[in-house]
Amino acid sequence: MILDFAIVCPAGCSDGCCVIWDFETRGIAKELGDKDCVAPITSVCWSKCGRHILVSATDKSLTLWEVFNGEKIMRTTLQQTTLHACLHPGSCTPSICLACPLSSNPIIVDLNTGSTTVLPVSVLDASTGPAPPSRNKFSNGSPPFTPTAACFNKFGDLVYVGNSKGEILIIDHKNIQVYGIVPISGGTVIKNILFSRSGQYLLTNSNDRTIRVYENLLPPKDGVRALDELNSTIDELHGIDKLKAVGSKCMVLFREFQDSITKIYWKAPCFSGDDEWVVGASASKGEHKIYIWDRAGHLVKILEGPKDALMDLAWHPVHPIVVSVSLSGLIYIWAKDYTENWSAFAPDFKELEENEEYIEREDEFDLIPEAEKVKESYVDEDDEVDIETVEKDSAFSDSDLSQEELCFLPAVPCPDVPEQQDKYVESSSKLVDSNHSGTPLSEEAGQNGQAMNPASSPINVINNSVAEDTGITRLKRKRKPSEKGLELQAEKGLKPLMKNKSSGKLSKIKNKSAAEHDICAFEDDVIDESQ
Incomplete structure (x- = not known):
């Protein structure tokens, strides 16, 4: 996951440390870790201001770090290992996070108190009636291995949960109430679900080897109020039918992406920073392939890497750069191959295919040409130039509430190893x-x-x-x-x-x-x- 200003990129290591790489110097800008962090890291997530990082590990722990000083703010331990964790996008101060455990329901974790709230993954969990006995259980009665995908919307007032039945549940995480259900064709397990940076599109990766993009019809802000209004307008339906009717007015299928020839499974799909491109990786163990489609559904490019399985994928917030992580722990940076364009440095530069005769002007090499003497200068030299204020750019922020974003991370030299000093x-x-x-x-x-x-x-x-x-x-x-x-x-x-x-x-x-x-x-x- 790359920071909004695209200056650094964090990476979780197998020894429990979180290393932050600098894009400018291509070196390590910060290393977060202590004696308690020894288990391999499963996910990392930036806060909205970029000053905090949430790290989940295989020892069932969630750790919140302060990036600039490298201090650990809090650490809590859950009942199961968290595969994916993300901070609430609507607040600059990290206080709430969404965790998706290995084989249980998504939970809302209060980072201040350590309390957890379990979210429902089906309508039966949200209803008061007793649930029928599940047929998908092992011989000892334990639930099957069914990891559930979930994510916040742009401002964090709603949580979208994808379950093993091929349904998307729209949940108000504060009141633990299911407002709508969006069924997916095929009814297969949803492995990944995420929103675009603008909040206009929702992407899902299902077990039927298809990546689907839905258009969000709800307003970016006050989604709960809009759902209440939809519920009030639909009175003739009740129960699951009413939830599906509401869900059909919240989201509509926009595009489907799949490889109709090889029928491969997909891994770690995501949007580009401007929502114009969709990228997905092949889930095959022996190949490192990245597929890029435009929003219209056309396959634009296939990036082939080494014969090493791909684990995760991230798109640069602004530039056409893709970062992929392999199974062996190597990070690959994919960028566009630019050709030299000298006109970008000198606008009046013109490439010539053959020699041409040129006649110079009379005042071409004068210090002050006659043409510039005639022009009047409209520059007010007495105006003060502000070099401290940083203007907000919508391309760098997912949320309008983000303030005091981290724009610079100084590189601290690593101390010598004690063995070398001895x-x-x-x-x-x-x-x-x-x-x-x-x-x-x-x-x-x-x-x-x-x-x-x-x-x-x-x-x-x-x-x-x-x-x-x-x-x-x-x-x-x-x-x-x-x-x-x-x-x-x-x-x-x-x-x-x-x-x-x-x-x-x-x-x-x-x-x-x-x-x-x-x-x-x-x-x-x-x-x-x-x-």
């Missing part, structure tokens, strides 16, 4: 320990039973000893001793620096005069080579 801390501590303990050469020498000065390396021994004895801070150049230097070392009885095997320590220069003479030998060597 690795970084451990590596930095090892680096500090290595700086304090010495080089790997010293560690190896320690393991071999030899000792080494941890504060210095073999190369720095002579530098430190000379600096201590002569006061020289450092040697700018390090060169090998020359022949003269080696002869002087041999005369004085000095030996090259090496490890003493008996003591395990490096032999140091003890004679101060020899060290001074050695430095002089280094300097003479440099001078000789430079000459």
